[in-house]
Amino acid sequence: MTAWPLGLDWLSGFLLAFAITPGGHVALALVLERRIIRPRAEFTALVYGDPLLCVACGIGFALTPDGIPAPVAFLGTLPAVLVSVAVWLGFGVWQWVDELRRGYYTVAQAFSPTKVWHQLVVYPGFGTLAGFAGTAGLAAPVAGVGAVLGKVVIGAGLLAWVAMNVYDRVHPRLGHPPYDWRHLRPAPRPWPPASTTLRTACEVSPTDRPRDAG
Template sequence: MWAFLAVFAVSPGAPALLALVLERRLLRPRHEFTAFLYGDPALAVSCAAGVWLTDSQRAASVPVTGWPAVAMTVPPLVFGLWQGRWEVRTGLYTRAQLLSPTKIWHQAVVYPLLTYLVGSSFLRGVTSGAEGPLRWVVLAVMAGCLLFWIAANVHDRRHPSTGHPPYEWRQLRPLASMDAMVRASAHETLPDAARNSPGPGVNQRP
């Protein structure tokens, strides 16, 4: 259970709290990416299954500590920071959106932590010495959840969502509502303060 709660807390738990407290909004399906709302909880199930398989069967598995842990966290963090800058340069997001609390959390925390938690549990489950049909059932659950997450990401590429509002940290408030961002993605105009960088209003990546 702790494994599920840990992953769920990273995403979508913490982003939901950041959205409520700092961005002054509730997460709504029409504003969010499918991979975030439904795919990340599926990863939590996969993580919990891998940990349960290893712990309940008291089976030996590959430990994911030291350099392996570094290798599973640092590259995703570097990628997240690079992706954020790339998304602004290509116009997928404005600079104000990149600096929103939920976007910062996604790029700097979700990428490394989720990669480590889910990746390490998957590796432990696959390499565990557990035997019998139960092992294959749990592995199927883990693989199915991972495939669902991948499918959700593919869906998001074809059906982009707004994702994050433009944010002003000096005033601790969003510069535009998510509904306004949705209208902007339909070729309407954002408030000038919300448009801190060039590029279209349509977002294509979480």
């Protein structure tokens, strides 16, 4: 078997994944966007789906303590990592442009700290880490009931994440508030309903709206 890069195991793999998302998102929202993440104002895939993928990632590492299984040993090669990062990054940029074109976000939203993090770090970094760990876990030898349950949890976590993304397309949330980089703070309220997600934010009750802490 091919050893995992950086000596990752179930705990370090889970913590690394969680640090990228939702951890990184929460930290950027708090420090730069001056807001506290409130589940009812966020996409379900972020609030619930990403933590599920973090668990699946940890289980993937737990099922492969000796390294990447032979059938998917190519995942441990530099070309595989670079291709995965490039594909995810390409998707992130394409989605970025498409959402701007469709008016899903305004420019100020699209270049907010959490949105930039999501497109340029979460997709290539988290996508590669969770994707490789989950794939390796599913390809791991079946060595008892625990291994079977682990594979089931990985598959269920992925399916749940996909379902949440489908749900989010139909039920948009604010996601990323408009941001003013010149003053390193959110754009002042009131926000004009200039995008799909800003119009959604206007429909949310005041107690559910993220507040500008500045």
